[in-house]
Amino acid sequence: MFRKEGVKMNRQPLETRDFINVGIFTATYFVVFFVCGMLGYIPIFMLLLPLVCPLASGIPFMLYLTKVKKFGMVTMTGTICGVLMLVTGMSWQPVISGIVCGLVADLVLKSGDYKSASKMVLSYTLFSTWLMGMMYPLYFARESYFKDMVPTYGQDYVDALMSYTPPWSFYGLIVLCLVGGFLGAMLGKSVLKRHFLRAGIV
Amino acid sequence: MSQQTLWEVQGPKGFKLDPRTKLILIFTSGTILITGGQEGWMLWIRPLLAFLPLVLFGLLGRWQAFLKYSLLYTLAYAAEFYLLPNFARHIGFMGFLATGIVGVFTRFLPCWAMGQYVVQTTTVSEFIAAMEKIHMPQGMMISFSVIFRFFPTIKEEFSAISDAMRMRGIQFKSSFKNPLVFLEYRLVPLMISVVKIGEELSAAALARGLGKDRKRTNICRIGFTAFDYVVFALIVLSWFGKVVS
Numbered sequence: 001m002f003r004k005e006g007v008k009m010n011r012q013p014l015e016t017r018d019f020i021n022v023g024i025f026t027a028t029y030f031v032v033f034f035v036c037g038m039l040g041y042i043p044i045f046m047l048l049l050p051l052v053c054p055l056a057s058g059i060p061f062m063l064y065l066t067k068v069k070k071f072g073m074v075t076m077t078g079t080i081c082g083v084l085m086l087v088t089g090m091s092w093q094p095v096i097s098g099i100v101c102g103l104v105a106d107l108v109l110k111s112g113d114y115k116s117a118s119k120m121v122l123s124y125t126l127f128s129t130w131l132m133g134m135m136y137p138l139y140f141a142r143e144s145y146f147k148d149m150v151p152t153y154g155q156d157y158v159d160a161l162m163s164y165t166p167p168w169s170f171y172g173l174i175v176l177c178l179v180g181g182f183l184g185a186m187l188g189k190s191v192l193k194r195h196f197l198r199a200g201i202v
Numbered sequence: 203m204s205q206q207t208l209w210e211v212q213g214p215k216g217f218k219l220d221p222r223t224k225l226i227l228i229f230t231s232g233t234i235l236i237t238g239g240q241e242g243w244m245l246w247i248r249p250l251l252a253f254l255p256l257v258l259f260g261l262l263g264r265w266q267a268f269l270k271y272s273l274l275y276t277l278a279y280a281a282e283f284y285l286l287p288n289f290a291r292h293i294g295f296m297g298f299l300a301t302g303i304v305g306v307f308t309r310f311l312p313c314w315a316m317g318q319y320v321v322q323t324t325t326v327s328e329f330i331a332a333m334e335k336i337h338m339p340q341g342m343m344i345s346f347s348v349i350f351r352f353f354p355t356i357k358e359e360f361s362a363i364s365d366a367m368r369m370r371g372i373q374f375k376s377s378f379k380n381p382l383v384f385l386e387y388r389l390v391p392l393m394i395s396v397v398k399i400g401e402e403l404s405a406a407a408l409a410r411g412l413g414k415d416r417k418r419t420n421i422c423r424i425g426f427t428a429f430d431y432v433v434f435a436l437i438v439l440s441w442f443g444k445v446v447s
Binding site for chain 2: 014016017019020021022023024025026027028030031032038056059060063076080084086087088089090091187191195196199201
């Protein structure tokens with residue numbers, strides 16, 4: 001009577017406290033991510049984004065992970081980040097990549113019972129690939145993307161950018177995401193140990 | 203004494219927009235202004251959308267915002283259409299960088315202005331009421347409301363931290379040599395602040411009974427007015443223009 005059919009005993013529903021945590025940490029992560037991302041709108045630096053954004057945003061995210069003890073929180077974070085990107089004008093692909101990467105990250109965390117530090121690092125590393133959703137138009141809708149860029153940036157930059165991004169570089173950028181994510185996770189972990197433990201908020 | 207109830211919750215008045223309209227507006231603005239081209243319809247629609255936030259600020263009587271963004275727009279467009287073409291002789295990296303930065307600025311300024319408009323003119327109560335009207339699940343609603351209210355908070359906290367750090371001599375300029383240090387001195391206090399605020403927020407929310415199964419009472423005025431329909435027409439027009447070109 002007190003247990004629904006088919007629900008595992010240790011599956012807890014998300015409570016107000018959890019939703020608030022999702023809200024504040026996703027907001028912080030997104031702000032840091034977005035501020036770093038602003039650099040990327042200068043065409044050439046765009047290719048460094050997969051490294052820089054996850055790196056800096058690792059600090060808030062790792063702190064967030066120490067508070068995540070239930071399934072669904074990181075999935076929500078991924079979804080919300082995707083939706084926020086949509087609202088700020090990045091089209092719909094980041095929503096998909098946000099949901100998928102959030103889910104994957106959540107599952108990885110769950111497999112470590114929300115206690116394993118190495119699973120947290122893996123989780124964030126994989127999660128960071130969500131930003132590739134934003135690179136979609138660059139690689140899979142090339143003509144319209146570059147055409148739209150010409151009036152603002154001029155034909156020269158567009159040509160330069162096109163020459164810097166051959167099709168295989170898509171995979172290169174994914175690798176860069178993973179590297180950035182990993183470094184960000186390590187950075188976050190060391191900051192956790194150095195500061196947050198002492199401040200008593202872990 | 204006339205037969206009037208004490209609390210008469212009327213509909214919204216004047217040029218106030220429903221939060222749902224504002225959200226669709228940000229989305230429209232963002233997508234069309236950032237990814238849109240310049241041919242055909244777009245030649246008219248883009249400036250229209252770009253100047254819309256100014257108009258909206260003016261209609262609500264928010265003159266400070268109106269002046270601030272008018273000034274920024276003027277600077278940005280002056281840079282893009284006057285300064286840069288004239289300095290095209292300054293080719294090379296600096297010119298390239300400058301063009302990139304100004305291009306970014308002019309692309310994003312209208313979006314940013316629209317976002318600011320929405321954030322400054324919508325209270326959390328209105329936002330939550332709108333979410334409830336579109337039947338968003340309770341949990342998502344809490345998260346979104348928190349995020350919505352939290353962005354300005356983060357900005358304030360960050361300013362305060364920057365001020366404090368500047369007093370200790372850890373400035374933006376000196377951090378170019380060591381960006382990691384800058385991250386550490388800015389982000390770490392921010393995170394600690396965020397966590398403390400989160401705890402207070404949770405306590406306050408629970409004290410107000412948020413998250414229980416009862417429906418929340420709300421006495422703010424939202425709803426679609428004639429002005430909303432005008433804005434809707436604009437939005438539909440913008441999307442039509444984008445699809446057509």
